[in-house]
Amino acid sequence: xxxxxxNRILGSFLVLIxxxxxxxxxxxxxxxxxxxxxxxxxxxxSKEYMDYMMKKWGLDKxxxxxxxxxxxxxxxxDLGISYRYLEPVSKLILERIPTTLMITxxxxxxxxxxxxxxxxxxxxxxxxxxxxxxxxxxxxxxSVPLFxxxxxLINVFSVNLKLVPxxxxxxxxxxxxxxxxxxxxxxxxxxxxxxxxxxxxVFPAYFxxxxxxxxxxxxxxxxxxxxxxxxxxxxxxxxxxxxxxLLPAITLLGLQLGFAFAGAAIIENVFAWPGIGGLxxxxxxxxxxxxxxxxxxxxxxxxxxxxxxxxIVYSYLDPRIRRG
Amino acid sequence: MGKTVTxxxxxxxxxxxxxxxxxxxxxxxxxxxxxxxxxxxKSGLFGLTIVVATGVIALTIHMWPLPNPDAMDYTPFLSxxxxxxxxxxxxxxxxxxxxxxxxxxxxxxGLAAAFSASLIGTIIGMIAxxxxxxxxxxxxxxxxxxxxxxxxFLALLIAVIMRPNVYNLIFVVAVTSWPTVARVIRAQVLxxxxxxxxxxxxxxxASKRFIMVKHIMPAIVPLTLSYTVLLVSNAMLLEAGLSYLxxxxxxxxxxxxMIYEGQQLIFRAYWxxxxxxxxxxxxxxxxNFLGDAxxxxxxxxxxxx
Numbered sequence: 001x002x003x004x005x006x007n008r009i010l011g012s013f014l015v016l017i018x019x020x021x022x023x024x025x026x027x028x029x030x031x032x033x034x035x036x037x038x039x040x041x042x043x044x045x046s047k048e049y050m051d052y053m054m055k056k057w058g059l060d061k062x063x064x065x066x067x068x069x070x071x072x073x074x075x076x077x078d079l080g081i082s083y084r085y086l087e088p089v090s091k092l093i094l095e096r097i098p099t100t101l102m103i104t105x106x107x108x109x110x111x112x113x114x115x116x117x118x119x120x121x122x123x124x125x126x127x128x129x130x131x132x133x134x135x136x137x138x139x140x141x142x143s144v145p146l147f148x149x150x151x152x153l154i155n156v157f158s159v160n161l162k163l164v165p166x167x168x169x170x171x172x173x174x175x176x177x178x179x180x181x182x183x184x185x186x187x188x189x190x191x192x193x194x195x196x197x198x199x200x201x202v203f204p205a206y207f208x209x210x211x212x213x214x215x216x217x218x219x220x221x222x223x224x225x226x227x228x229x230x231x232x233x234x235x236x237x238x239x240x241x242x243x244x245x246l247l248p249a250i251t252l253l254g255l256q257l258g259f260a261f262a263g264a265a266i267i268e269n270v271f272a273w274p275g276i277g278g279l280x281x282x283x284x285x286x287x288x289x290x291x292x293x294x295x296x297x298x299x300x301x302x303x304x305x306x307x308x309x310x311x312i313v314y315s316y317l318d319p320r321i322r323r324g
Numbered sequence: 325m326g327k328t329v330t331x332x333x334x335x336x337x338x339x340x341x342x343x344x345x346x347x348x349x350x351x352x353x354x355x356x357x358x359x360x361x362x363x364x365x366k367s368g369l370f371g372l373t374i375v376v377a378t379g380v381i382a383l384t385i386h387m388w389p390l391p392n393p394d395a396m397d398y399t400p401f402l403s404x405x406x407x408x409x410x411x412x413x414x415x416x417x418x419x420x421x422x423x424x425x426x427x428x429x430x431x432x433x434g435l436a437a438a439f440s441a442s443l444i445g446t447i448i449g450m451i452a453x454x455x456x457x458x459x460x461x462x463x464x465x466x467x468x469x470x471x472x473x474x475x476x477f478l479a480l481l482i483a484v485i486m487r488p489n490v491y492n493l494i495f496v497v498a499v500t501s502w503p504t505v506a507r508v509i510r511a512q513v514l515x516x517x518x519x520x521x522x523x524x525x526x527x528x529x530a531s532k533r534f535i536m537v538k539h540i541m542p543a544i545v546p547l548t549l550s551y552t553v554l555l556v557s558n559a560m561l562l563e564a565g566l567s568y569l570x571x572x573x574x575x576x577x578x579x580x581x582m583i584y585e586g587q588q589l590i591f592r593a594y595w596x597x598x599x600x601x602x603x604x605x606x607x608x609x610x611x612n613f614l615g616d617a618x619x620x621x622x623x624x625x626x627x628x629x
Contacts, residue, residue, distance in 0.1 A: 015472045143608035145564045148601035155594050258474025296477045
């Protein structure tokens with residue numbers, strides 16, 4: 001188990017280094033002057049800022065020295081300064097990330113539960129009307145662009161039915177009243193639509209994977225043995241088959257985090273949810289490269305860390321690795 | 325429908341096999357077999373219908389009696405119905421016409437990106453699988469890295485730095501999605517290499533290149549095709565996502581770009597973003613169903629399900 005984990009962590013480290021290199025290369029190999037890239041094209045940035053950037057990123061030095069300097073800076077937690085906000089990139093990202101996690105984490109958990117449960121139901125009755133209904137249902141949400149789904153949900157549930165607020169995180173009249181019960185209830189109400197959208201976008205992956213695994217598992221000998229022993233179908237399915245089928249889904253949990261973050265970043269703009277998505281959109285429209293690079297790096301790091309955690313859980317759950 | 329197709333298939337197959345050269349005959353006959361399977365498979369038929377219908381629209385749209393998609397009128401924000409079936413947008417342009425013209429942009433971007441991605445992926449995967457050794461180690465590492473990296477954010481970074489236009493979008497989508505194909509193809513090549521006929525060929529002294537071109541490539545093509553189909557839907561979604569964030573090509577309105585233009589107006593004129601989104605979703609769904617059905621066709625173990 002130790003060598004397995006060590007191997008995985010080493011691999012993750014390699015991924016991190018390559019992301020740093022990719023990040024650096026994309027900006028430095030792009031046509032145009034990296035000084036202009038890093039300093040903004042708008043010409044609105046002050047001379048002091050340009051000088052600071054020149055020195056900080058060594059923009060007058062050769063490429064390989066710049067790469068090392070960039071890595072050195074990043075490893076110290078210094079992602080540079082955003083010229084749109086004129087604040088450190090790491091501070092900007094860290095401020096916004098909790099709000100993004102507020103919709104990402106519940107969606108992934110809900111998507112995992114809904115996806116695997118529906119998949120088990122579907123696989124158990126493969127070929128039935130229920131199965132084709134559920135599979136089509138999953139396929140539709142596998143295909144729908146999440147931002148558009150968000151727009152449709154706003155139209156139906158906020159504009160027409162007036163059940164939940166459409167955009168923002170807190171209503172105007174409750175702004176600043178942190179700590180009160182109404183304040184948190186209001187946040188929950190605002191979070192319902194974004195979380196629903198993201199859950200619908202995340203669950204099909206678990207559904208598709210788990211369904212095929214459960215169907216493979218159902219043909220295994222141990223299922224036949226359990227049936228012969230007279231165990232009820234329900235127990236075989238949920239106590240034995242699903243347990244085995246969950247292992248690949250758990251791996252997907254880590255791999256899908258990047259997708260979930262991307263989805264969150266996009267739909268935050270639909271719902272005006274004040275997380276990392278709005279930051280990203282502003283960075284794009286202002287061509288704020290340090291900020292865009294920072295977000296890419298930060299999200300990748302989170303995905304890598306999550307994958308290591310998943311590996312630890314996995315190696316604990318899978319006896320073949322635990323004892324091997 | 326299924327029966328007619330089967331009958332036609334049989335007739336054409338015998339004709340081709342009798343009169344054509346053997347290779348052409350084989351290709352046409354296996355294509356017909358695939359189509360024969362697809363029209364009998366419910367979701368396959370659905371996917372095929374959507375893909376063909378949209379393809380026909382995209383190819384013939386300039387002949388349709390529709391208003392010019394860029395023609396502005398003094399009647400903005402007309403609700404759907406009447407003269408403008410899908411309403412008009414904020415410049416008074418006909419939404420129906422724009423959506424149907426958008427098929428051309430979205431389909432071509434999706435197809436071009438998917439083809440380039442699977443071409444790159446197949447070549448790299450095939451070389452890594454056939455030659456093994458150091459090449460394989462390096463390629464596998466690169467694929468592993470790409471599997472971890474959140475591709476959407478990478479695509480975003482590249483798209484921001486390159487100017488937004490259709491060709492750059494295709495490039496971005498292709499560059500970020502080839503590793504999935506390379507991974508599958510490499511695995512397939514590794515299993516093909518174990519087959520008896522490859523071993524026999526090796527024993528006769530065939531070179532690795534000969535084996536790759538003569539034995540492995542023909543066996544890989546169907547798999548590549550089914551992955552290309554699945555990649556089209558991916559590419560369309562990725563393009564839409566980038567367009568939605570304002571990174572699309574303003575000169576070629578794709579469906580993603582139209583949703584982007586309509587989203588600030590959802591409270592005033594929902595139809596501007598509703599219809600392009602609907603067409604995008606249905607098309608992605610069609611390609612996904614088609615791709616899944618093809619995968620089932622190629623992997624008979626899955627067919628029974």
